[in-house]
Amino acid sequence: MQTMIITDKASSENIYLGIELGSTRIKAMVIDATHRPLATAESIWENRLEQGYWTYSLDEVWSGLQNVIEGLTSSVDLSRISALGISAMMHGYLVFDVNGEQLTAFRTWRNTTTAEAAALLSEAFAYNIPQRWSIAHLYQAILDDEKHVAEIGFLTTLAGYVHWRLCGEKVLGVGDASGMFPIANQGGYDQEMLKVFDGLIAEKGYPWSLETILPRPLSAGLPAGRLSEAGAVLLDPSGRLKAGTSLCPPEGDAGTGMVATNSIAPRTGNISAGTSIFAMAVLEKPLQYRYAEIDCVTTPVGDPVAMVHCNNCTSDIDAWIGLLEEAARSSGALVSRDALYAAFYRDALGGEADAGGLLCYNYLSGEPITGLSEGRPLLVRLPDSKLSFSNFARAMLFAAIATLKIGMDLLREKEGLVLDLLAGHGGVFKAPRTGQQLLAAALHTPVAVMASAGEGGAWGIAILAAYLLQGEGSNLQSYLTSRVFASAKTEVVDASVEDCVGFAAYMERYVAGLEIERTAVQKLEA
DSSP, rough: OHHHHHHHHSSOOOOOOOOOSSSSEEEEEEEEETTTTEEEEEEEEOOOETTTTEOOOOOHHHHHHHHHHHHHHSSSSGGEEEEEEEEEEOOOEEEOOEEEEBBBBBBBBBBBOOOOHHHHHHHHSOOOOTTTTHHHHHHHHHHHTTGGGGGOEEEEEEHHHHHHHHOOOOHHHHHHHHTTOOBTTSSSBHHHHHHHHHHTTGGGGSSOOOOHSSSEEEEETOOOOOOOOOHHHHOOSOSSOOOTOEEOEEEEEHHHHHHHHHHHSSTTTEESSSSSSSEEEEOOSOOOOOOOOOOEEETTTTTTEEEEEOOOHHHHHHHHHHHHHHHHHHOOOOOOOHHHHHHHHHHHTTTTTTGOOEEOOOSSSOBBBGGGGSOOOEEEETOOOOOOOOHHHHHHHHHHHHHHHHHHHHHHHHHOOSSSEEEEEEESSSSSHHHHHHHHHHHHHHHEEEETGGGGGHHHHHHHHHHHHHHTTTTTHHHIIIIISOOOOOEEOOOHHHHHHHHHHHHHHHTTTHHHHHHHHHOOOO
């Protein structure tokens, strides 16, 4: 566990707690009434592939949460927390019976096992249902005649599960809910699609209808329950957290990313780049057409958002950094992993514009945007390709954003999407400038990184917890603009012509070489 004290002991003002359960770490942050971070704590965890599914155990959820709460106690008085919020990776499948007992292992967003269900539902709804969505996981379980389905009393996401255990309320922030089932304009689930789904499964005779097992969607700023005595002990067995503390609606990592980058207004967007990479573009009007590559989700207040989500981003880079660290250690060199990452990102800017002819596929798992149910990481080069560390680093970073480029191009070419600015956050943006410069070249849009970008979703959900008590009737956009980001320091980077031309050349190779990746999946069994 890692703890960081950002300021001295908190003053007597109200303080707010935000917790986000991401793909590789659980992070807690306490902020003051001005949204300034006071302290953070992190706990590392990792998903596992078990019986064909990417999963985490729920015991790890609670041990990780208790670790980060314990990590905060040296710098803040937990008894003074006025409100708290829970965020987590979106989508996936967590189901419980009417007594609250888990029915099957947690199936995360990373699974690509629901292709049949996603295709059938997309056709039935005339609305794109990605494989990650909770409803696709449910329908696939029904198609596969899994016995547990008849016993379902509650279906939710990871954030919704933790929130429920903390306060007893089966609710979800509307942004996270929009990754479970389509949301209508008024912020609730689409009633016509609910009827269509219930009709599809009517012959099964289940003792539930879909709406009765889904969490109730709530817009940001609405009360979502209070911490129960049992919930307080779950988070903090030492008893320092007070029961009765207010909870804001639990949100997904996409929603908290929008909040943390002030990207909830039309013509704004943000890119989250870490284990996965996704872009959120807030729309001026709903999409005209349905695209298999584009999710239609919402902001935390229910406004329409086009989401391009790619399963793979930095995991393959992490694996290569591990190899370089091992090689350095084997040669007797003492090089830290942080130093290797810094060199990797720095030298990527010094590589040739098109990465010297190198080609990478970073697919540790399947990638629906390119039609792959499984992944095989690959490095491909021609005999005359220029293999150097700087070209390799550039090619790996290009691979991390290439699939996102495919989805964003659809929005531009088919829907006429115009974005004034994209805000970046996540691991790719921790190194100065590199991620911004290469993404700006890929997407032909200036990319901004705020000084606060490294705070991430834990800060975003802490802001939503503060908004619950401090919003005073203001809408979320005005609250963020006037009270959170009024004096924010931001660096904006636009693309150079050379980078744009180089990335375009790389993309030609990338698209042409996808058949290599498909063949690797077919011929090399996992």
